[in-house]
Amino acid sequence: MAELTFTPVIGIEIHIRLKSDSKLFCSCSTNTDAPANTNICPVCMGLPGTLPHLNHRIVEQGMLAGFALNCGIRHKSLFFRKSYFYPDLPKGHQVSQCDLPITTSGYIEVHDSEGKLKKIRVHHLHLEEDVGSLHHSASDGRLEGAATSYVDYNRSGTPLAEIVSEPDVSSAKEAVEYVMTLRRRVIYSGASDVELEKGMMRFDANVSMKCSDGRWGKKVEVKNMNSFKALEHAIEFEIKRQKKIMLQGGEVKQETRHWNDAKGITSSSRVKESYRKFIVEPDLPPLYISQEWIDRVASRMPEMPDVRANRYVNDWEIPQEVADVLTDDKNLADYFESCVSSGANPVRAAHWVRTEVLRVLNEKGQKIADFSIKPEVLAGLVKRVDEGKLSTTQGKEVFDYMCANNSGIDDSVKALGITEGGIAGNALNDIIASVIAANPDVLDEIKSGRDKKGKKLKFLQGLVMKETKGQAKPQEVAEAIAEAVK
Amino acid sequence: MELYELNLHILIEGLKAKKFSPAEIFQSCKKRIDQCEENIHAFITRTDDKPQSIENPNGLLAGIPTVLKDNLCTKGIRTTAASKILGNWKPPYNATAWEKLRSAGAVLMGKVNMDEFAMGNTCGNSAFGPTHNPNDISRVPGGSSGGSAAAVSAGYVPFSLGSDTGGSIRQPASFCGVYGFKPTYGMVSRYGLISYGSSLDQIGPFARTVQDLQLIMSIISGHDPMDSSSFRNKDHDFTHSEDVSIKGKRIAVVKEFRDFTLDAPISDAIKRTIKILEDEGAIITEVSLPVVAKYAVACYYALAMSEAHTNLERYDGVRLGYTVKDAAGIKEMFERVRSYGFGAEVKARIIAGTCLTEPSRCEEYYVAATKVRTLIAQEFSRAFGETDFILQPVTPSLPGKIGENDEDALKGYEADLYTLPVNLAGLPGLSFFTGYSGNLPVGLQLIGPRWSDVSMLDTGVILERHLGSPKIANGGVK
Ligand SMILES: [Zn+2]
Numbered sequence: 001m002a003e004l005t006f007t008p009v010i011g012i013e014i015h016i017r018l019k020s021d022s023k024l025f026c027s028c029s030t031n032t033d034a035p036a037n038t039n040i041c042p043v044c045m046g047l048p049g050t051l052p053h054l055n056h057r058i059v060e061q062g063m064l065a066g067f068a069l070n071c072g073i074r075h076k077s078l079f080f081r082k083s084y085f086y087p088d089l090p091k092g093h094q095v096s097q098c099d100l101p102i103t104t105s106g107y108i109e110v111h112d113s114e115g116k117l118k119k120i121r122v123h124h125l126h127l128e129e130d131v132g133s134l135h136h137s138a139s140d141g142r143l144e145g146a147a148t149s150y151v152d153y154n155r156s157g158t159p160l161a162e163i164v165s166e167p168d169v170s171s172a173k174e175a176v177e178y179v180m181t182l183r184r185r186v187i188y189s190g191a192s193d194v195e196l197e198k199g200m201m202r203f204d205a206n207v208s209m210k211c212s213d214g215r216w217g218k219k220v221e222v223k224n225m226n227s228f229k230a231l232e233h234a235i236e237f238e239i240k241r242q243k244k245i246m247l248q249g250g251e252v253k254q255e256t257r258h259w260n261d262a263k264g265i266t267s268s269s270r271v272k273e274s275y276r277k278f279i280v281e282p283d284l285p286p287l288y289i290s291q292e293w294i295d296r297v298a299s300r301m302p303e304m305p306d307v308r309a310n311r312y313v314n315d316w317e318i319p320q321e322v323a324d325v326l327t328d329d330k331n332l333a334d335y336f337e338s339c340v341s342s343g344a345n346p347v348r349a350a351h352w353v354r355t356e357v358l359r360v361l362n363e364k365g366q367k368i369a370d371f372s373i374k375p376e377v378l379a380g381l382v383k384r385v386d387e388g389k390l391s392t393t394q395g396k397e398v399f400d401y402m403c404a405n406n407s408g409i410d411d412s413v414k415a416l417g418i419t420e421g422g423i424a425g426n427a428l429n430d431i432i433a434s435v436i437a438a439n440p441d442v443l444d445e446i447k448s449g450r451d452k453k454g455k456k457l458k459f460l461q462g463l464v465m466k467e468t469k470g471q472a473k474p475q476e477v478a479e480a481i482a483e484a485v486k
Numbered sequence: 487m488e489l490y491e492l493n494l495h496i497l498i499e500g501l502k503a504k505k506f507s508p509a510e511i512f513q514s515c516k517k518r519i520d521q522c523e524e525n526i527h528a529f530i531t532r533t534d535d536k537p538q539s540i541e542n543p544n545g546l547l548a549g550i551p552t553v554l555k556d557n558l559c560t561k562g563i564r565t566t567a568a569s570k571i572l573g574n575w576k577p578p579y580n581a582t583a584w585e586k587l588r589s590a591g592a593v594l595m596g597k598v599n600m601d602e603f604a605m606g607n608t609c610g611n612s613a614f615g616p617t618h619n620p621n622d623i624s625r626v627p628g629g630s631s632g633g634s635a636a637a638v639s640a641g642y643v644p645f646s647l648g649s650d651t652g653g654s655i656r657q658p659a660s661f662c663g664v665y666g667f668k669p670t671y672g673m674v675s676r677y678g679l680i681s682y683g684s685s686l687d688q689i690g691p692f693a694r695t696v697q698d699l700q701l702i703m704s705i706i707s708g709h710d711p712m713d714s715s716s717f718r719n720k721d722h723d724f725t726h727s728e729d730v731s732i733k734g735k736r737i738a739v740v741k742e743f744r745d746f747t748l749d750a751p752i753s754d755a756i757k758r759t760i761k762i763l764e765d766e767g768a769i770i771t772e773v774s775l776p777v778v779a780k781y782a783v784a785c786y787y788a789l790a791m792s793e794a795h796t797n798l799e800r801y802d803g804v805r806l807g808y809t810v811k812d813a814a815g816i817k818e819m820f821e822r823v824r825s826y827g828f829g830a831e832v833k834a835r836i837i838a839g840t841c842l843t844e845p846s847r848c849e850e851y852y853v854a855a856t857k858v859r860t861l862i863a864q865e866f867s868r869a870f871g872e873t874d875f876i877l878q879p880v881t882p883s884l885p886g887k888i889g890e891n892d893e894d895a896l897k898g899y900e901a902d903l904y905t906l907p908v909n910l911a912g913l914p915g916l917s918f919f920t921g922y923s924g925n926l927p928v929g930l931q932l933i934g935p936r937w938s939d940v941s942m943l944d945t946g947v948i949l950e951r952h953l954g955s956p957k958i959a960n961g962g963v964k
Contacts, residue, residue, distance in 0.1 A: 042579050046800045048572070049559040049581060049678040053714050081796045085820050092799020149816075151804065279843050279852060282684035282793050284714050 004247065005212040008239050010169035010205055012231075014179060016161045017130070017200040018061040019192045023157040024129045025052030025095065030159070032133075032198075036152035044157035046090030051283045054079075058159045059287065062102050062127045063297045065161050065191035068304070069122045069182065071106030073294045077126075079281040087151050088132040095281050096162070101126030102287065108185070109306075110177040112170070120178045121166035132156040161191070167206065172235040176228050179203065184305050188330045196227055203231045207238040209246060217242050218254035222266050225259050234259040238266055308333055316346035322354050331368045332358075338375035344382040352382055356396065360403050372406050373399075381409055393470075394418055423472040428464075432477075432484050435463045446485050457481060489514035491958050494644040494698035495726070497550060508549020508593070512537050515551045515595060518961075519642045525623045525962030526640055528633040530556045530614050531564045532596040545591030546705065553637045555630075555648045556597040557604055558584055558689070559678040563594070567680045568602045568612035571827025573807040581678020582713065583647060583689045583706045590705050595643055598633025602829045603798065604651055604682040606630050607902060608888075609658065611831045616888055620959035621663055621925050625885040628658030631692070635662035638692045640961040645693040645702055649679055651686045652786055653880070653905025656917035656931055659692055660880040663919055663927025663956040665946065666692045667699045670936045671912030672717040674703075675710030681797040683790035685715075686909040695955050696918070696946035697726045703939065722940050728951075730944040733767030737932075738873035741772050742779035743904070749883045751923035755930055759877060759920060762952045773869040773876065775907070781858050782907040788842050788855035789910070795839025801827060859910050866911045870935035875945065879904050880917050880931045904931065914939045916946050919956045927956060 020030055026043035043050045063073050078100040081093040106122040132153040163182065169175045183194045183201060194201050203225040209217040222238055225231045237259075242252045257266040303311070305327040312323035327333045332353065339349040357378070361371060381402075385395035390413075401412040423431065436443050439460065446456050457478075464477050489511050492500065500506055516534045523529060540548050554560065557567045559577035566572045580588065588594075601611040609632020610616035617632045619625040620640035627636040631648025635658035638646050648655045650668035659666025667690045674689045681687060691702035704724040710716045739756070748756075760770055803809035803823030810826075813819035828836065842851040869876070881901055908915040916932045932949075934942045 042577075045805060047559075047577065047579075047806070048565070048567070048575075048680040048800065049557075049577065050579075051677050051684075051713050051715075053712060083796055083799055085799065085802060087802070087804045087816060090800060090805060092802060093796050278848075279792050279796055280856070283681075 006239075006243050006246065007210040008170055008235075009167045009208045009210055010171075010175060010235060011167035012165045012169060012175060012178060013204040013206075014163040014165075014182065015130075015202045016065065016163065016183075016186060016192050016194055017198075018058055018065065018127075018159040018161055019190070020055065020058050020061060020159050022055055022057075024055055024058055024127065024159040025157055027055075028157065032155045032158065034154055036150070037154060039154045040156070044090070045153055046092075046156075052095060052281070054284060054287065055159070058127065059102070059289070060297050061159070061191045062125065062161055063289070063294065064189040064301065065163075065186050066103035066106065066125050067298060067301050068185040068189035068191065069103075069106040069108060069125060069163065071103035071122060071125055073103055073289055074101070075289055075291070076100075077102045077287045077289075079127075079284045079287070080278040081281050082128075082278055086131070087149065088134050088153075088156070090132065090153060090156055094129060094131065095284070096128035097126035097287075098128070098162075099278055102289070108165075108178055108182050110174050110181060112174065118168075118174070120168045120174070123164040123166050125161050125163045128160050128162055130155050130158040130160050167208075172232045172239070175205065175235050176232045179228060179231060184328065184330075188302055188305055190300070190302070199226055202226055205231065205235055205238070207235060207242065209239070209242045209252070211246055215246060217246055217252035220252060220254065221256045222259055223256060223269070224261075226261075230259060230261050233264055234266060237264065241266070302330070305330070305333070312346070312350070316340075316350070318347055318350045322350050325354055325358070326350060329368065335368050335371070335375050339379040339382065342376040342379035344379035345386055348382050348386060349379065352378060352399075356399055360400075373402055377402075377409065384409070390418070391470075417469060419471050423468045428468070428472050428476065428480055429484070431467050431472075432460075432464055432480055435460060435467060436484060439463070443485060457485070460485075488518070488641075490518040490641045492644065493695050493955075494550065494693055494701060495695070497644055498546065498701075501549060508540060509537055511549060512551060512593065515641075515643055518640070519595065521963055522620065522640050522642070522961030526618050526620050526627075526636050527615060528553070528598050528617050528627075528636045528640070528642065529596045530566055530568060530599050530612075530633070533563060534595040538593050540591050540593060541588045542591040545589065546701070547587060548591030550592050550645075551595045551643045552587060552592045553595050553598045553634060553643050553646045554581075554584055555600050555634045555646070557600060557649060557680040557682075558597075558647060559680070560584055560594065560597065563597065565597065565680070566613070567604070568600045568614055569828065569832065570613045571801045571808050571823070573809075575806045577678070579678065581689075582675035582710045584678065586706050586708075587647070587702075595637075598637055598646065600633055600648075600654075601630035602832050603680065603794070604630040604649060604654055604687075605794070605831050605835055607653065607657055608886075609633060609636075610888060611829065613829060618888065618962065619661060619885055620961040621927060622885070623962035624887055625926070626661065626888050626890075628661035628881075628885060630654040630658075631666075632658045632662075634692050635659050635664055635666065638662070638664045638694060639956070639959045641958040645691055645698055647689055647691055647702075647706070649682075649687055649689050650905075650909065650915075651682045651688075651790060652902050652909050655690045655692065656880050656905050656908075656915050656929075657902075659917040660919075660927070660929025660931075661885040663922070663929070663959060664692050664694055665696055665699050665919060665950075666690065666917040667703065667939075667943070668908065668915040668917075669703065669707065669939050670717075670914045671909070672715050673707050673722070673914070673937075673939060675708070675713040675716045677710055677712040677716075681793075683793040683909075684797060685793060686786075686790055686906075688909070694958075696916075696943055696950045699916075699946070700724045700726045700943050703943070707939075717937075720937060722937070724940060724943065726947070727944070728947065730947055731767070732763065732945055732948055734769065735767075735875070735945070736769045736771050736873040737763050737875045737877050738771045738773040738869070739877055740779070741774045742776055743878060747882060748879055751884065751926075751928045752879050752882070752930075755920040755928045756877065756879070759930055759949065759953070762949065763877070766948055766952075771873050773873050775865055775869060777858070777861050777865045778907045779903075782862060782910060783903055785855045785858040785862065786902070786906040786910055787838075788851050789859060791835045791839035792843045792852045792855070793839070795836045795843070798828070798832070798836055803827075862907060863911045866907070866913060867935065874934065874938070875942065876933040878931050878933065880929050881905075884923065884926050884928065908933055912936055914942055916942050918946055918949055918953070920949075920953050
């Protein structure tokens, strides 16, 4: 009997918080870190009589995110009411574009198991409002069984983009690459900062298994993943779980499962998903987007990271690997390009940013935006090394000193006692003279011809090099000492 | 003559000429309320315990008393929508329409009765008990804005606001013998109106003359950024003029309604009104509205209930209103709050709305109704290519006795046929007084194309000139 093989069939739903100062349907601040229930108003509290009014700047954020996923924009989209009861949902329905979204389909490219490029199709992106957040007194932090629960509506009405993929993902690894690439592109577009630690990106995955004997497992919806790791592990867990059931001849149950990050398992959701019905949101007219508006927003789209990396490789002959690292973070790539436009050699600047700047950022746990050395300053330093005014070692010393002391190049050079362009000529002769003067017995030995192997000369050379802090060329030092002891 | 008997524009003129003061008007109206309220029971919440400060002493309505239907939010003043579920809720904001009246100097005497969440046409379906018709207190005032109509009819206030989702302004205006105007959808901001059927709801005024309706419309209409369905870039001048004409205007009756049975005083009123219109030079024609006649009622209830059940999802006991403290869990809390808080008719409509939009039936009912609605709107716009206005009854019968229709909900639904197509198509509708049959007033209705509000009210001025203005009802006082 041939061994059974299994192919995972995975679709991913992503919620991303769009960047905006104000909420989707009211003018409250989107700052969710504020004290509980301070950024609220009658509208986002869903008070009787209130009506939503659409924030058009967020529509543009949605369009930008759509462009980042290679989606088209619909000229007409609608908002719907997605009904269910939950205490964090003030109106008892969520206003969402679920049935006629702002974008058409798109795609994101990932590498398959053989390293070949593969398109993960994006079914659509739609706009919707977020719900409030619950804080429970129960030990497991869940609503069921909690003696007291508190609701904070600061998040209620903040803008979300929901991105739904086709079931084109075949492994946890592909899933992670899909969401990482997607995140990078969305950040590039300016639609969102997608700060993971702030919960700005949340994942659900639909996982089912296709068996080589023709069996298809039922679809299982896995919820509650808030990090790349959680997504990866949840999918891996679910693939293993479903495979085991199917190998034993069992049937995978169609259900919603909850990812428990602490335990590293999925478990059947205790709360039954109530069915949802959609009616058109009668308080919001259809969202009409003219071609002119689309074009205007499209003109704001920056170069996407892969295109940018290719430009570095083709125009500046930067190695692909370095180009990928630089373009991973838009701000880092912007920083690097500022260095280049300030006159630094692209290849050298790339190298400096890739090794030195990233090293310091890692050490300090900083972001490039907070980095103390401005790109035009780094460009100056790179240039000085390039022109031989500073050796590579000196350049790095100056760089570290600047980072540590928040000082400029000249001040750092001075503080480190570096003489730019090295020590030669009279300066070198003065040092040699003082070294010789301090060692009269050595001079005697040389002059009397007893230093047959030249050991004493080498000794003097060493002292002089030490005195110049390595800033003189050894050849010149040797010649000058030979001259001085004649 | 007492001050409470004076119509709005007369009061404004008198105040301007310093014939009397806002305090005297307030006292007169308060006295009238004290005199009749026991019989009429129009109020849910009275705010006339002491004279209120006038927001804008130089405003057009400075010192003019008014009442609001209790589904209009009033900052710091209990707003119930006639439901137990809102408990003692005091909104933290004012409805835009009220804010505009307040800014013009109007003084609030209280919040008045209605059918719970505007669901009903008798004003008997209220958690606070029924309101009585001031013309005959054994009869219903109509609904759902029954309190607003009764208050104006009984002389409590010279004007009031109500809301109309399927006839809720026009029908009680007709039953109580006042003028009631349902503006074009989008003419008046709905912000702060507790929603029933959002795509059908519209706020409008009640008054005892058409001129007074015009005055209030000039204040409450206009774009509001808080209501995305309120109109933009349209100029409507509601200034009153006696120098208006309907010479050459086409006014139609609906062919399909011709054979329907009407109470005799209503069909007589139609004949008299047609005669007046002809004498004024109007051309009387006929239009055909077959889809409206056949499908409007079903379509209306499918849409109204579908929207209503989602509008009412927010009443869960978490943030405001009635709640329970000892529920075993969140599910039990929702169930108990909603089971106790909503009245029977509201629950029936929530259940109906839930069924109509349930995934397996949604296409067949809700989606189908939205398509029928488009057909109805198209049918009206074709009809208004052939006529300027349509003249028709508001209801097929005069107001019934309180409690009479309670058992037969469907009969109540059918009685809305003349009013609710107007809401489906977003049209303006004027309920006007034509005279009395015994002690009961008889009203009729004028319907026009969208944004014809100004010329419709002008036509109302002409009709009022010939038909006469209503008297203040006796309010059950011998
Ligand atoms: Zn808000």
